[in-house]
Amino acid sequence: MSALGSEQNPLRVAVVGSGPSGFYATEALIKSGKTVRIDMLERLPVPFGLVRSGVAPDHPKLKQAILVYDKIARSAQFRFLANVTVGRDVTIDELRAHYHAVLFTSGAETDRRLGVPGEDLAGSHTATEFVGWYNGHPDYRDRVFDLSQEVGVIIGQGNVAADVARILAKTVDELKHTDIAGHALEALAESRVREIHVIGRRGPAQAKFTNRELRELGELHGCDAVAEARNLELNPESLEEIADKNNVVSAKNVEIFRSFTVSPSGKARRLVYHFLKSPVRLLGEGRLERLVLERNRLQGPAFQQAARGTGETEELPCGILFRSIGYKGLPMAGVPFDERSGVMPNRSGRVQDANGSVVPQVYCAGWIKRGPTGIIGTNRACSVNTVGSLLADLPNLDATPKAGADALYPLLETRGVRVLSYPEWLTLDTAEVERGKPKGKPREKFTRIEEMLAVLG
Amino acid sequence: MTTIVTDNCLLCRFTDCVTVCPVNCFHGDDEMLYIDPEVCIDCSACVPECPVHAIYEGEDIPDDKKEWIQINAERAPNLPEIDGKQDPLPTAEARKAELGY
Numbered sequence: 001m002s003a004l005g006s007e008q009n010p011l012r013v014a015v016v017g018s019g020p021s022g023f024y025a026t027e028a029l030i031k032s033g034k035t036v037r038i039d040m041l042e043r044l045p046v047p048f049g050l051v052r053s054g055v056a057p058d059h060p061k062l063k064q065a066i067l068v069y070d071k072i073a074r075s076a077q078f079r080f081l082a083n084v085t086v087g088r089d090v091t092i093d094e095l096r097a098h099y100h101a102v103l104f105t106s107g108a109e110t111d112r113r114l115g116v117p118g119e120d121l122a123g124s125h126t127a128t129e130f131v132g133w134y135n136g137h138p139d140y141r142d143r144v145f146d147l148s149q150e151v152g153v154i155i156g157q158g159n160v161a162a163d164v165a166r167i168l169a170k171t172v173d174e175l176k177h178t179d180i181a182g183h184a185l186e187a188l189a190e191s192r193v194r195e196i197h198v199i200g201r202r203g204p205a206q207a208k209f210t211n212r213e214l215r216e217l218g219e220l221h222g223c224d225a226v227a228e229a230r231n232l233e234l235n236p237e238s239l240e241e242i243a244d245k246n247n248v249v250s251a252k253n254v255e256i257f258r259s260f261t262v263s264p265s266g267k268a269r270r271l272v273y274h275f276l277k278s279p280v281r282l283l284g285e286g287r288l289e290r291l292v293l294e295r296n297r298l299q300g301p302a303f304q305q306a307a308r309g310t311g312e313t314e315e316l317p318c319g320i321l322f323r324s325i326g327y328k329g330l331p332m333a334g335v336p337f338d339e340r341s342g343v344m345p346n347r348s349g350r351v352q353d354a355n356g357s358v359v360p361q362v363y364c365a366g367w368i369k370r371g372p373t374g375i376i377g378t379n380r381a382c383s384v385n386t387v388g389s390l391l392a393d394l395p396n397l398d399a400t401p402k403a404g405a406d407a408l409y410p411l412l413e414t415r416g417v418r419v420l421s422y423p424e425w426l427t428l429d430t431a432e433v434e435r436g437k438p439k440g441k442p443r444e445k446f447t448r449i450e451e452m453l454a455v456l457g
Numbered sequence: 458m459t460t461i462v463t464d465n466c467l468l469c470r471f472t473d474c475v476t477v478c479p480v481n482c483f484h485g486d487d488e489m490l491y492i493d494p495e496v497c498i499d500c501s502a503c504v505p506e507c508p509v510h511a512i513y514e515g516e517d518i519p520d521d522k523k524e525w526i527q528i529n530a531e532r533a534p535n536l537p538e539i540d541g542k543q544d545p546l547p548t549a550e551a552r553k554a555e556l557g558y
Contacts, residue, residue: 252517
């Protein structure tokens, strides 16, 4: 039998998920020097994961990462099987039978919960729902957000929280020439939200915003960014943190927050930053009306400070709330999963079972491997690491030649699954761009799966 | 907005930045790396990766480093793409210490 990864016996890998991690894993495999064939499976009809449906519409430059993925997708070694749900349309065992390796890059699709009473009151949402909704993700197309409320609250101080805050704070004029979903733009045009509170459980020195994102929140046309000076006082440990030469980002964040304390200029909306507060209860008759926050203090040495409740509480009236405290992966039938951390337990991308033994052929990269941290490029290093493990394992993998997608296509056809190809995505892509033109938008996304399938005939 | 590599990279060339670049916009000669501004998407992923803080973006570029905007733009497109981690230069650790990192 020819060596695995040779011309006569190409290494066949199924990549599950078409976001950044999936494409970076594909790139690393193609550049490995081995003969490889990669089939990427995606549950939606459209590719690019969070670059399409997570990155905010007013950040078009970040979406140019898609140009890199498009180039990878046009490689001769690559096939795209979209509109296929692994675990439902095809099982993990079937993938293991038809591929030498299965690499999960399926991301972290669900939100962490606050775990406080009232969390599920009407008016309380996850950031994921809102982000998916304004970005035209089919799963969130029909979500309804009551933007007739005047006060909105965002729990969390990371970049997703920043995106949500910005979309709520921007004027329609600031959004109408982006690729924001049409239904979201219409709803936001009617928004009566005037005050947006962004709540962090730790202090300004621990906020996870990037400098660029935070700065942007202070430069909005119709919204003043506000942080009270007394809330920006730092304890000695936090001062030590921002004095550290390797912690420039936090030092600069504090500096930017301080620029927010200058008195507001009377714009129509206000974005207010709160620190050292945690939600303990959501209250309201039938729907969200008030939020109870507990004041925290920081405890522990510099860089390891944790928020501890003081018992002292305050109430904030609020009509709509978004929780943005992190994501969690979803389990895949037949693959080990760590419920607590929301990832596939793994060692350098090799998936392990509960006893710590490696599950042959099964790998993971991106958020399903390490949790929802980092930005787009972080996933490149992560995928390269996993592919390194996979390539090191080649001598131990079953070298029997595999059929890959040639075996999957007939199987999926008998199951009535309409598999979409990369050229079909390009057709949808062109149609979206065309639809956007009359509105001065870079594209008008299709937001329903039926709609996408109808375009393809 | 522009993101650039500056002179702290000279004698170091750690290349940690390259591993997190989502668009492969780093190019290099034997001495240091440069960012191709036509390809870079200003995501800032590389900025905190540099052990000697050689990378600056947008309004954080100090006045005395501004000349590097043009140097990056001129040199990067004519040099080979660096798309993976490479060994730092032999002088890297000494230079890092000298720079106080």
